[in-house]
Amino acid sequence: MFRPNKLKRALKRGAKANGLFLQLGSPAVAEIAAGAGYDCVLIDREHGMGDIASGVAEMVAAQAHGATALMRVPVNDPVPIKLALDAGVEGIMIPALHDGDGARRAAMSCRYPPKGFRGFAASVVRASNFGHRTEDYLRGVERELLVIGQIESAAGVENAEAIAATEGVDMIFVGPYDLAANVGHLGDPDHKVPRKAIAHVEKMAKKHGKFLGAIPTPGRDPASLYRDGYDLVITQTDVGMLRQFCQTDLAAALKAGKRKR
Numbered sequence: 001m002f003r004p005n006k007l008k009r010a011l012k013r014g015a016k017a018n019g020l021f022l023q024l025g026s027p028a029v030a031e032i033a034a035g036a037g038y039d040c041v042l043i044d045r046e047h048g049m050g051d052i053a054s055g056v057a058e059m060v061a062a063q064a065h066g067a068t069a070l071m072r073v074p075v076n077d078p079v080p081i082k083l084a085l086d087a088g089v090e091g092i093m094i095p096a097l098h099d100g101d102g103a104r105r106a107a108m109s110c111r112y113p114p115k116g117f118r119g120f121a122a123s124v125v126r127a128s129n130f131g132h133r134t135e136d137y138l139r140g141v142e143r144e145l146l147v148i149g150q151i152e153s154a155a156g157v158e159n160a161e162a163i164a165a166t167e168g169v170d171m172i173f174v175g176p177y178d179l180a181a182n183v184g185h186l187g188d189p190d191h192k193v194p195r196k197a198i199a200h201v202e203k204m205a206k207k208h209g210k211f212l213g214a215i216p217t218p219g220r221d222p223a224s225l226y227r228d229g230y231d232l233v234i235t236q237t238d239v240g241m242l243r244q245f246c247q248t249d250l251a252a253a254l255k256a257g258k259r260k261r
Helices: 006-012 027-036 052-064 078-087 100-109 134-144 154-158 160-164 176-182 192-207 222-227 238-256
Strands: 017-022 040-044 068-072 091-094 146-151 171-174 211-214 232-237
Touching: 006 017, 006 068, 006 146, 017 027, 017 238, 027 040, 027 052, 040 052, 040 232, 052 068, 052 078, 068 146, 078 091, 078 100, 100 146, 100 160, 146 154, 146 160, 154 160, 154 176, 154 192, 160 171, 160 192, 171 192, 176 192, 192 211, 222 232, 232 238
Parallel strands: 017 040, 017 232, 040 068, 068 091, 091 146, 146 171, 171 211, 211 232
Antiparallel strands: none
């Protein structure tokens, strides 16, 4: 649904933003998260369980409470990118950018000709309020859309400058766990090898004036990420929060009943 992008405008003012990954495909969870006050929700279609239809329902729920709706597509391909944009996401995350060419394809997938090759259906899709605001949408979509490119591989680190220099990519988002695995340290994103690689990505993002985003790791909590120059931190996942609460609650119940599992 076309409207001013509160998140992108806040980032441009220098604000630090937070968000929650949504993997369950639940509009109710999106509504709860937005109502709690998260700046954005990031609907995950790379690892999450939903589809475009559930994604639209999540967007409606989040946007109704003032949160910006972002979506991570499963792959750097024009088709899922087009579907997400037509559905009305305010920001899109493209995973696994490995080089400048991939970053340019991602950016061009988000733009109509002549700057890109996004398929045109602006007069009927939800993004333009189903055609009620087509002209406004066409005038403002490039300005309002937040395009986020993920770097999460050794190749991406090697080509971080070319990726960060790409016109049309607004934010570089570090994927610390995939990056750690890709450089030989599965499950250990705070090891010195992936940390050195991440530091290079950070440097290139800032050199080219891009926003910087990430998720926390055991060795880097949100406060430390913000201190290190990150603009957006996706602090948790709905799955992780529910799992942790269930584990804590069950442990307390078992202790109260003096029963072990």
